[in-house]
Amino acid sequence: AGMPAPLDNPGNVKIALVRYLSTGDFFQAYLGGVESQAAALGVDLRIFDSRQDAALQADMVDQAIALGVDGIIIQHGLTESMKDAAQRAVDAGIKVVAFDVNVENSAIPQVEQSDYMLGKLALEQAIKDNGTSFKAGYVYVPGIAPLDRRDVAWQEVKTANPGIVEAAVFGTLDNPIANTNANQARSVLQANPDITVMFAPYDEFAKGVKIAVDEAGMTDQIDIYSADVSTADISAMREPNSAWAATVATNPAVVGEVCVRSLAIMLTGGNPGSSVIVPPTLITQAFLNSEDIKNMGDLGSKMPQFQHADVAMADWMPLPSR
């Protein structure tokens, strides 16, 4: 209704979401955003799940091309494996947006939740709370793209503040992640009882660290700073005496919506810009407590910038109903 062609007949428009990662709350919420925005537009959405198989993900782009879709959202993946596939889609006349993966293609806008900013904001809060000299534990597994980007912020902050001592680096992606990291964090706390800040820029890590801190009875001494948020994280942050001081996050559902909107703009001949950034939000324990926020829904309603990002918008754009 009132949308420009081809969206004036949205039932005939087919878009595909080609995913690299799918397991976990973030990805589920992201998918929810994609689905609801697609539903608001009325387009036909196909989902391809490669389950962390980068080679398969590239094939899936080809499959989407073969299916004759009009637009493709590439969600995560590796630059190297997706670059060619994305180019093939563009060559086939398909509109493509990429989320959180750089496919090195000027015809493809990049939607990003700035991982660097996530790390940066969390660390700024840590410095605000703890000053510029403290002993920190850092949870990091190299080789994982978003974690690597968050690591850049940590390295910068460390160089800028020589007072910040990195007492221990640990972390693992062994499943169940929170539990395994709790075990490691316990050992680290035992070996370094003078740590006061834990930087765990991934909420699964933060959860593990929190368990360890609780078990070690060091909740008063230690503050945890992390990235990402979920309903479970909110309740963990709000537990009485929780060491989890703050997290920085974008709303994954909003990111999903933005991806679809960017694609819709492209389909109608518009240009959302080569880089669409969904700004992250700082969420502190104090804020959660004072507003009595229980879940992601509450967070959205108390924090409008978390509920909706005013990016990739057009005046004809229908938004999902809240």
Place this chain on the structure above:
Amino acid sequence: MESKFNARYLAIRYGFLALLAGLLIFFSIFANGFAGPRSAVFIFQSVAITGILALGVTCTLVVDGFDLSIGSVATSSLMLSAYMLVILEQNAFVAVVVCLIMGAFVGFLNGILIVRMKVPDLLATLGMMFLLIGLQRVPTEGRSISTGMRLPSGEVAEGVFSTSFLWIGRHRFDFFLEKLIPVSVLIFLGVAFLVWLFLELTRHGRLMYAIGSNERAASLAGTNVNFYKILAYMISGVTASIGGILLSARLGRGDIASGNNLLLDSVAAALIGFAVLGAAKPNALGTAIGALFVGVLLQGLTMMNAPYYTQDFVKGGVLVIALVFTFALTARSHK
């Protein structure tokens, strides 16, 4: 067994334990904070869950089977307990009982597939694994379960992880030191003791070893082979669900996770158990020590600030060397 208690015999029997002792001494000296009762308790705690799972696998190994589904049973039990508590708003007792029943039931199904349908054990339990990995995600459409979550129906889940449930994962008993021993460690020790008792000292355990060694002969001697095989898988299912409950109580939420690492780590523990005391066969004591061995190694390396990838490497290396040592010696003495 020869009369001379010679060096080789000692090496076979105590080589692995000596290695463990060596590691303990090494880490006590070089890893800051490693020595001490609290640190020891961490080690126990960190291996409690894999250890419990490994004890279940041991039972299936004894009847010459193998259970690949334990990891997914544990995560299913994790999700199920959270579902019971948070969404169905049941109390801790109900949640625990339902999880245990689920574990026993999955084990029963595995057993039926294997003894009645004659599906090879690896295959049956692999199928079960995939089935459970999928199934555990269906009720919440792949979301983790926690208080306040929005259900697919649009409602908000009001149930909570009750304190009595969290107690299982978080309480610590005083023991000389205040708040020293977590419940999970006691459960691990309890399960280890029970499985040991069962396998080594009861006639049922002996018959299970008989089945593992020669199923036909055991059957012809009047052993109810099918019963014991199903029993083994049920024990394995129950222990895996205990593991899941402990995980749930520790995490305080129904965390969508794959149990791959749980599976591999507990299989590792059970297999390392072969080498303990020169048993060269699955045994409960060995499994428990195998689990502790891995725990000691990881704790020590973490404390020495070793990067995570060196941990796998050292784990693999020490494992291979220890086992070569034990098995090469055992084999030679059997000649």
Place this chain on the structure above:
Amino acid sequence: MESKFNARYLAIRYGFLALLAGLLIFFSIFANGFAGPRSAVFIFQSVAITGILALGVTCTLVVDGFDLSIGSVATSSLMLSAYMLVILEQNAFVAVVVCLIMGAFVGFLNGILIVRMKVPDLLATLGMMFLLIGLQRVPTEGRSISTGMRLPSGEVAEGVFSTSFLWIGRHRFDFFLEKLIPVSVLIFLGVAFLVWLFLELTRHGRLMYAIGSNERAASLAGTNVNFYKILAYMISGVTASIGGILLSARLGRGDIASGNNLLLDSVAAALIGFAVLGAAKPNALGTAIGALFVGVLLQGLTMMNAPYYTQDFVKGGVLVIALVFTFALTARSHK
């Protein structure tokens, strides 16, 4: 073999294939875009790497062994090829050869551990798995390898994935349709054919089956048991490294996070192979069909827009049902 080719016999022999055909028909009708040559090629391509690994596992299963290290050999080969290309700036040929040698060497080590050191196969290959998982991350301190990466030394890596290397992963041959058949599919088919030829038609294959059936008897019949066992693990190592090379050539980068599910998926394929044509033993044809079966199922479900977790569920469910069917029937007819 009975004279009457009765229903049960047909069910055992062709039940699994019938199920596969049924799935194909079902998806062709209900899954939009499933039928067609390109889709068929996708399926082949999506299972090519697991399929190749599964064929290697099949060889170890034939000699009554088991190789848990294949997944890590594949990822090691992935990292090694990237290391050769990007950091050591070697050409594609050298990278491929080095990877194959690495695979053969790991297989050789596994074999030596098992036949000389008498370490049980699960244990030896599990240790090797942990070792490799750690080892492959040491040179880059756990980082993925890609052109322009900063090395621990501070330099920037200048090497690239050469076009000839990427060709392995990305080229498609024309076949009726333009750019239809990817190199990896041809390699998969080639490996499947060779392994089949080797196991079924050569005397070496038969001797390997003999070893799997009764090792002692094989040895007394003059078979060089140790040689064939080591050979089996070397084949497994080489196929796994081929898998890793293909993965690397497709990704164009040494990505440490890739290849997580290779082990379980290829074991699944090899085990499903037991059920194909009522073989009830490891066999190359069955393994290849087993891999395709999983591929068809996943592709079909994807095309029907099923969420990822239902895919596991359906995979497990169909697997269990198919296998119950086949094995229950086979067992009964053997009575």
Place this chain on the structure above:
Amino acid sequence: MKKITCKIRKIEKSFGSNKVLKSIDLDLEAGKVAVLMGANGAGKSTLVKILCGVHQADSGSIELFDQAFKPQKPVDAFKEGVVTVHQSINDGVVPDLDVASNLMLDRLTEKEFGLFINQKVLKINAKAIAETMGISINVETPVSELGVADRQLIAIARAMARKPKVLILDEPTSSLSSAEADQLFTVLEKLRKMNVAILYISHRMSDIRRIADNIITMRDGKISGQFSEKPLDYEAAVTAMIGHKMTEVDVETVSKGEIILEFKNVKLEPESSNINLTINKNEVVAITGLLGSGKSQLASILYGISKPSQGSIFLNGKRLENTSPQEAIKDGIHMSPKDRASNAIFQSFNIESNLTVPFTKNYSWLSFLRFKLLAEVAKTKIKDIGIVCQSEFDNIETLSGGNQQKVIVGRWLLQSCKLLILDEPFQGVDIKARRDIGKYIRESAGERATLVFVSELDEALEIADRVLVMHEKSFVGEHQNKNIDLEKILIEISGQVSTNSKNWNANGI
């Protein structure tokens, strides 16, 4: 008066289209030993398996003490007091457990045993059971370290200790020598007095003569004769069993060819005496002796599996230095091992594959198997040694025990060799087949030397040109198979001759 314990009526059983039992009627009397005779594959073991609940009959009935008896699984038969020692020795023991647990295995399955195992009580009970059969092994030894004979004794001892009402023994002496067999017969006497009904299956005439109260013969799945009039007419029984009269074997000793195998001052163990021995082309030499006298050890030395404690062995004048069967085969030494289930059978293979395993090289082209040729070769061999089967593609597991044994012996006759070693080649083979195989071996003996290790003297006399006797790892006697002095051999076997000489020479007098 007759007291029938077990009444079998009109039992039928088929495996697929193979009708194995055709309307079997049989009575087992209390306090009597009924001997069941029948050629390999006649259906004896199948009948036994129906009686003890492993298989179920297709039709027919069994009555036990006038009660209908239809065991569905082994436990059912057990509970009713029907106890069986199976033909396959490996069906009787659990190798990874110790002797004590093996002896007590059936007790362990019973509730009455109690939940916990008292190791001391277990051992005491196990020792008591062991004594009945004169087993002197340490009960803590794992069974995996024992040979077949000991395993068989354990299985028998356990059955004896059950206080059976019906005792079924399926070729219990197939791997025992006369000393152990005697022990068994003593116990059987006792059970007979206790009114146990005993069904005894054997191919050994010496056993049968010794203990049969009546004889039942089976042929092609049917009862072909019943003999209970004393004195039992053994000859008639054999005739009923094989369908025609048995011809007497008369070994015509042949002229020997050149020396093939030569032992020079060989000692099996440091304490045993020196062996000097030559074996010639064209002759068949049987080596006999008690269990554990060192026969298999000698065979394993020749086959490259173990080494003598000292001395050297020459094959065609060349010193033997094999370290594996593979090398031995290359040198032209073939050996058919004893204990086929553990050492020779490939359970998942068919007859053809089982036959041809050692010689696949000869039947392949560039490593590719020549399937047609393989099938032909197998077919010929099946005919040559009379393997009862449906086709060469039958799975080996579906063959009767004796026929499996024929496959294993046949395997080593596929290709010619310089030295053929057969260790207990007639284990479970019926009389007629044994003669046939013996004849076949003798006929083909021309181009090689043949060594046959047997613990049954009868078997040795049927096949050999020369008989050597071993005792405690040393040789104690040598006899040309012509007008042999049986008394003397038996004395030598039992070790009652003085062997002071530290040297022993046998060069075929």
